[in-house]
Amino acid sequence: MKKKITIAIDGFSSTGKSTIAKLLAQKYNYIYVDTGAMYRAVSLFAKNNQLVGVNFFKKEELISRLSEITLSFKFNKKLGFAEMFLNNENVEDEIRTLEISQLVSKVATVSEVRKKLVAEQQLMGVNGGIVMDGRDIGSVVFPNADLKLFMTASADKRATRRYKELNDRGDKVNFEEILFNVQERDRIDSTREDSPLILTNDAVEFDNSNMGIDEQFDRICALVDNLIIS
Numbered sequence: 001m002k003k004k005i006t007i008a009i010d011g012f013s014s015t016g017k018s019t020i021a022k023l024l025a026q027k028y029n030y031i032y033v034d035t036g037a038m039y040r041a042v043s044l045f046a047k048n049n050q051l052v053g054v055n056f057f058k059k060e061e062l063i064s065r066l067s068e069i070t071l072s073f074k075f076n077k078k079l080g081f082a083e084m085f086l087n088n089e090n091v092e093d094e095i096r097t098l099e100i101s102q103l104v105s106k107v108a109t110v111s112e113v114r115k116k117l118v119a120e121q122q123l124m125g126v127n128g129g130i131v132m133d134g135r136d137i138g139s140v141v142f143p144n145a146d147l148k149l150f151m152t153a154s155a156d157k158r159a160t161r162r163y164k165e166l167n168d169r170g171d172k173v174n175f176e177e178i179l180f181n182v183q184e185r186d187r188i189d190s191t192r193e194d195s196p197l198i199l200t201n202d203a204v205e206f207d208n209s210n211m212g213i214d215e216q217f218d219r220i221c222a223l224v225d226n227l228i229i230s
Contacts, residue, residue, distance in 0.1 A: 002228040004030070004129030006144075008137035010197065011151030013101075013185050014158035016208060016216070017133040020151070022081050023217055025131045028224065033124055035134030035141070036104075037084040038071050038117050040095035043107040045069050045086060052103050063112045071120065098166060098173055101181055105188040108135070114194055136195040138203050146227055148203035149220065155182050157209045 007024060009017050018034050025032035046052040051062045073082035074090075083092040094100070107113055114136075121141045125132060132141065138148035159179035166173045189197040199205060204223065208216055 004127070005146035005224070005227050006125055006128050006142050007131045007147045007149070007224065008142045008145035008203075009131065009133035009149045009151065010135060010138050010199075010203070011133075011149075011206075012153070012158065012189070012197070013182055014162045015151035015153050016161075016213065017151050019213060020149075020216060020220060021131045021133040023213075024220065024224065026080065027221065028129075028131075028228075031124065031130045032081060033073065033121065033130060033132040034082075034084070035117065035121055035132060035137065037073075037092075037095060038120070039108045039113070039134075040100050040104050041071055041084050041086040041091055042066075042069060042113055042117070043100050043104045044091055044095050046107055047100070047103060052106060054102060057106050059110060062107070063110065066112060066116055069116075071117075098171065098178065098181065101185070105185045109188065109192045109194065111194045114140075118195075135189050135197045138200050139198055140195045143200075147223060148200060150199045150203040150205045152205065152207050153209040155179065155186065158182050 007030070009021050011017050018036070021032055021034070024030065043052065046062050049065070051058045051065070070087050072085045072088075074085055075082045083090055084095060085091065118136075118141055121132065124130060125142060134141070138145055138150070156179065159175065159182045162182065163173060163175050163178050166178070206216060206219075
């Protein structure tokens with residue numbers, strides 16, 4: 001019987017972490033957890049309650065209201081993956097906007113927010129058989145993960161992917177604004193005091209600037225197969 005392992009995927013924004021994670025979960029029948037969606041949902045709560053905006057952040061008030069936030073994932077058979085629910089409301093579309101992208105790095109710097117979400121994430125993975133992606137999975141959430149991946153690509157490539165994704169969805173977006181958002185998120189994620197985005201010594205780095213999904217997936221599956229049959 002093949003053993004169930006823990007797969008931690010970290011990396012910069014718009015590097016295809018979630019896409020790879022979903023594919024792995026489907027192939028190996030693992031649980032998939034998009035931790036970025038959890039931080040986005042908290043950011044949506046903060047925005048809807050006028051606790052955060054582009055030019056302001058009521059950090060202490062958000063901390064005092066964290067107990068009001070309940071997060072859960074519910075599997076959507078038609079989509080083939082679990083959607084994000086905030087206080088029992090499906091917010092999957094709302095959390096994927098550029099507006100939330102501009103706010104999430106602020107919210108993610110708050111230690112109390114990270115502590116709450118990390119505890120929930122660790123509970124989800126106690127029995128293995130899980131694929132989790134985010135910014136601190138291999139370094140904080142699952143430091144002993146069986147396989148750690150770190151996804152990266154040039155800022156221009158990532159902004160182009162994000163622009164196409166939002167444009168195809170019908171959102172009115174500006175490429176330069178998206179590029180700035182990508183670069184600013186990189187800066188904030190990599191320099192925050194609590195759980196910064198880092199490449200751990202035991203992670204496998206994938207620069208997919210010029211690599212398609214199929215090539216990445218094949219290479220990663222080879223790594224997974226080697227672990228589950230060893």
